[in-house]
Amino acid sequence: MKKYILTGLSALSLLVTTSGCLQDKGYTDIINAVGAQPIVSIFGSGSGNKVLGVDFKTTPVATELFSVNLGSPAVLTSDVTATVSVDPTLLTGTGLELLPADTYSIPSTQVTIKAGQRDVPFVVNINSSKIDLKKSFALxxxxxxxxxxxxxxxxxxxxxxxxxxxxxxGNYQSTGRFEHPVATSSRDINRSKTLSTIDATTSETEFADLGGSGWTMQLRINADNTVTLIPTGNANASAKQAGVNKYDPATKTFTLNYSYPGAGGDRVITETIKKK
Structure with a gap:
């Protein structure tokens, strides 16, 4: 099953993007097979540095990472094989750790491009439930x-x-009410929100409707499905629970009641965040 491969995520922006760059001559060599020599490559946007987004699963998931490409002036009448290996030296200076061996398996490191073919997918089985989400790993x-x-x-x-x-x-729809001590500042909440992963039980999203001001909050789901709200970013550090905070796994819905102090009195937020 193919997964989404994302580039340029700021959380992992320390990746050096110069390795595997497509130089003009390299491009010409692959297309024209200079010297009539067939050339194998991780072609075009498949090479370089990527961020691979995988869902949390308790069983290994077959993930197609890229295709090994064969460049030649004409379609070949014989097979070509290529060996793909894990190369830890590529992580030097990135700040990333090598993905632990027990979190993935490679069904075959040898790729065979059959006569008449140009591309063969390279697949890795990833067991995301064994990956420590607090660390930054790479393959x-x-x-x-x-x-x-x-x-x-x-x-x-x-x-x-x-x-x-x-x-x-994932993506959620937030509805609710922001009650302010000044009546004219009170308002309804109706907006899309994205919950991003912090660890296996904690996600982060915008605080009420104040994401534009850099206010964020982490939502930690406890064993009994109650939710612990943690203010982050520019959010008021004194924010606290002001009612029932819970998560319903059947409907994938957060019910939140929280508040924070300010001039004139507390701001009180009642919010329902439901997965789309």
Missing amino acids: PLTITAASGAIIASNLKSVVYAIKVNNVYA
């Missing part, structure tokens, strides 16, 4: 050998920073 891969072709030196490597989404992450 670095390189084409290390080829039979029947040469390797494109500048399009042979890729680093996947792994971003695991917990079961609560």
Whole structure:
């Protein structure tokens, strides 16, 4: 099953983006197979550095990361094989740790491009439930050998920073009411929100309707499905529970009641956040 592969997430912006760059000559070499030599590569946008978003699952999920491409002037009449290996040296200077061996498996490191073909997918089985969500892991891969072709030196490597989404992450609709001591400042809440993963039981989203001011909050689901609200970002650190805070797993809905102090009295928020 193919997963979404995202680029440029700020949480992992320390990835160096120069490796695997598509240089003009490299591009010409692959398209025209300079010297009539077939060339294998992780072609185009498949190489370089990526952020791989995977959902939290308790069983391994087959994930197609990229395709190994064969460049040649004409379709070949014989098979070409390429070996893809884990290369920890690609993580030097990135601040990322090598994905632990017990969190993934590679069904076959050897890819065979059959005669008449151009691309073959490379698949990894990822067991996201075994990944420590508090750490920044990556899977670095390189084409290390080829039979029947040469390797494109500048399009042979890729680093996947792994971003695991917990079961609560996703897009939600928020409805509710923001009560302010000044009546004219009170208002209804009706807006889309995104919950992003902090760890297996905690997600972060905007605080009430104040996301534009940098106010955020973390929602931690406890064993009894009560919710602990933690103000983050620019949110008032004195924000507190002001009623029932709970999560309904059947409807994927958060029911929140919270408040924070300010001039003239507390601001009180009643909010329902339901997954779309």
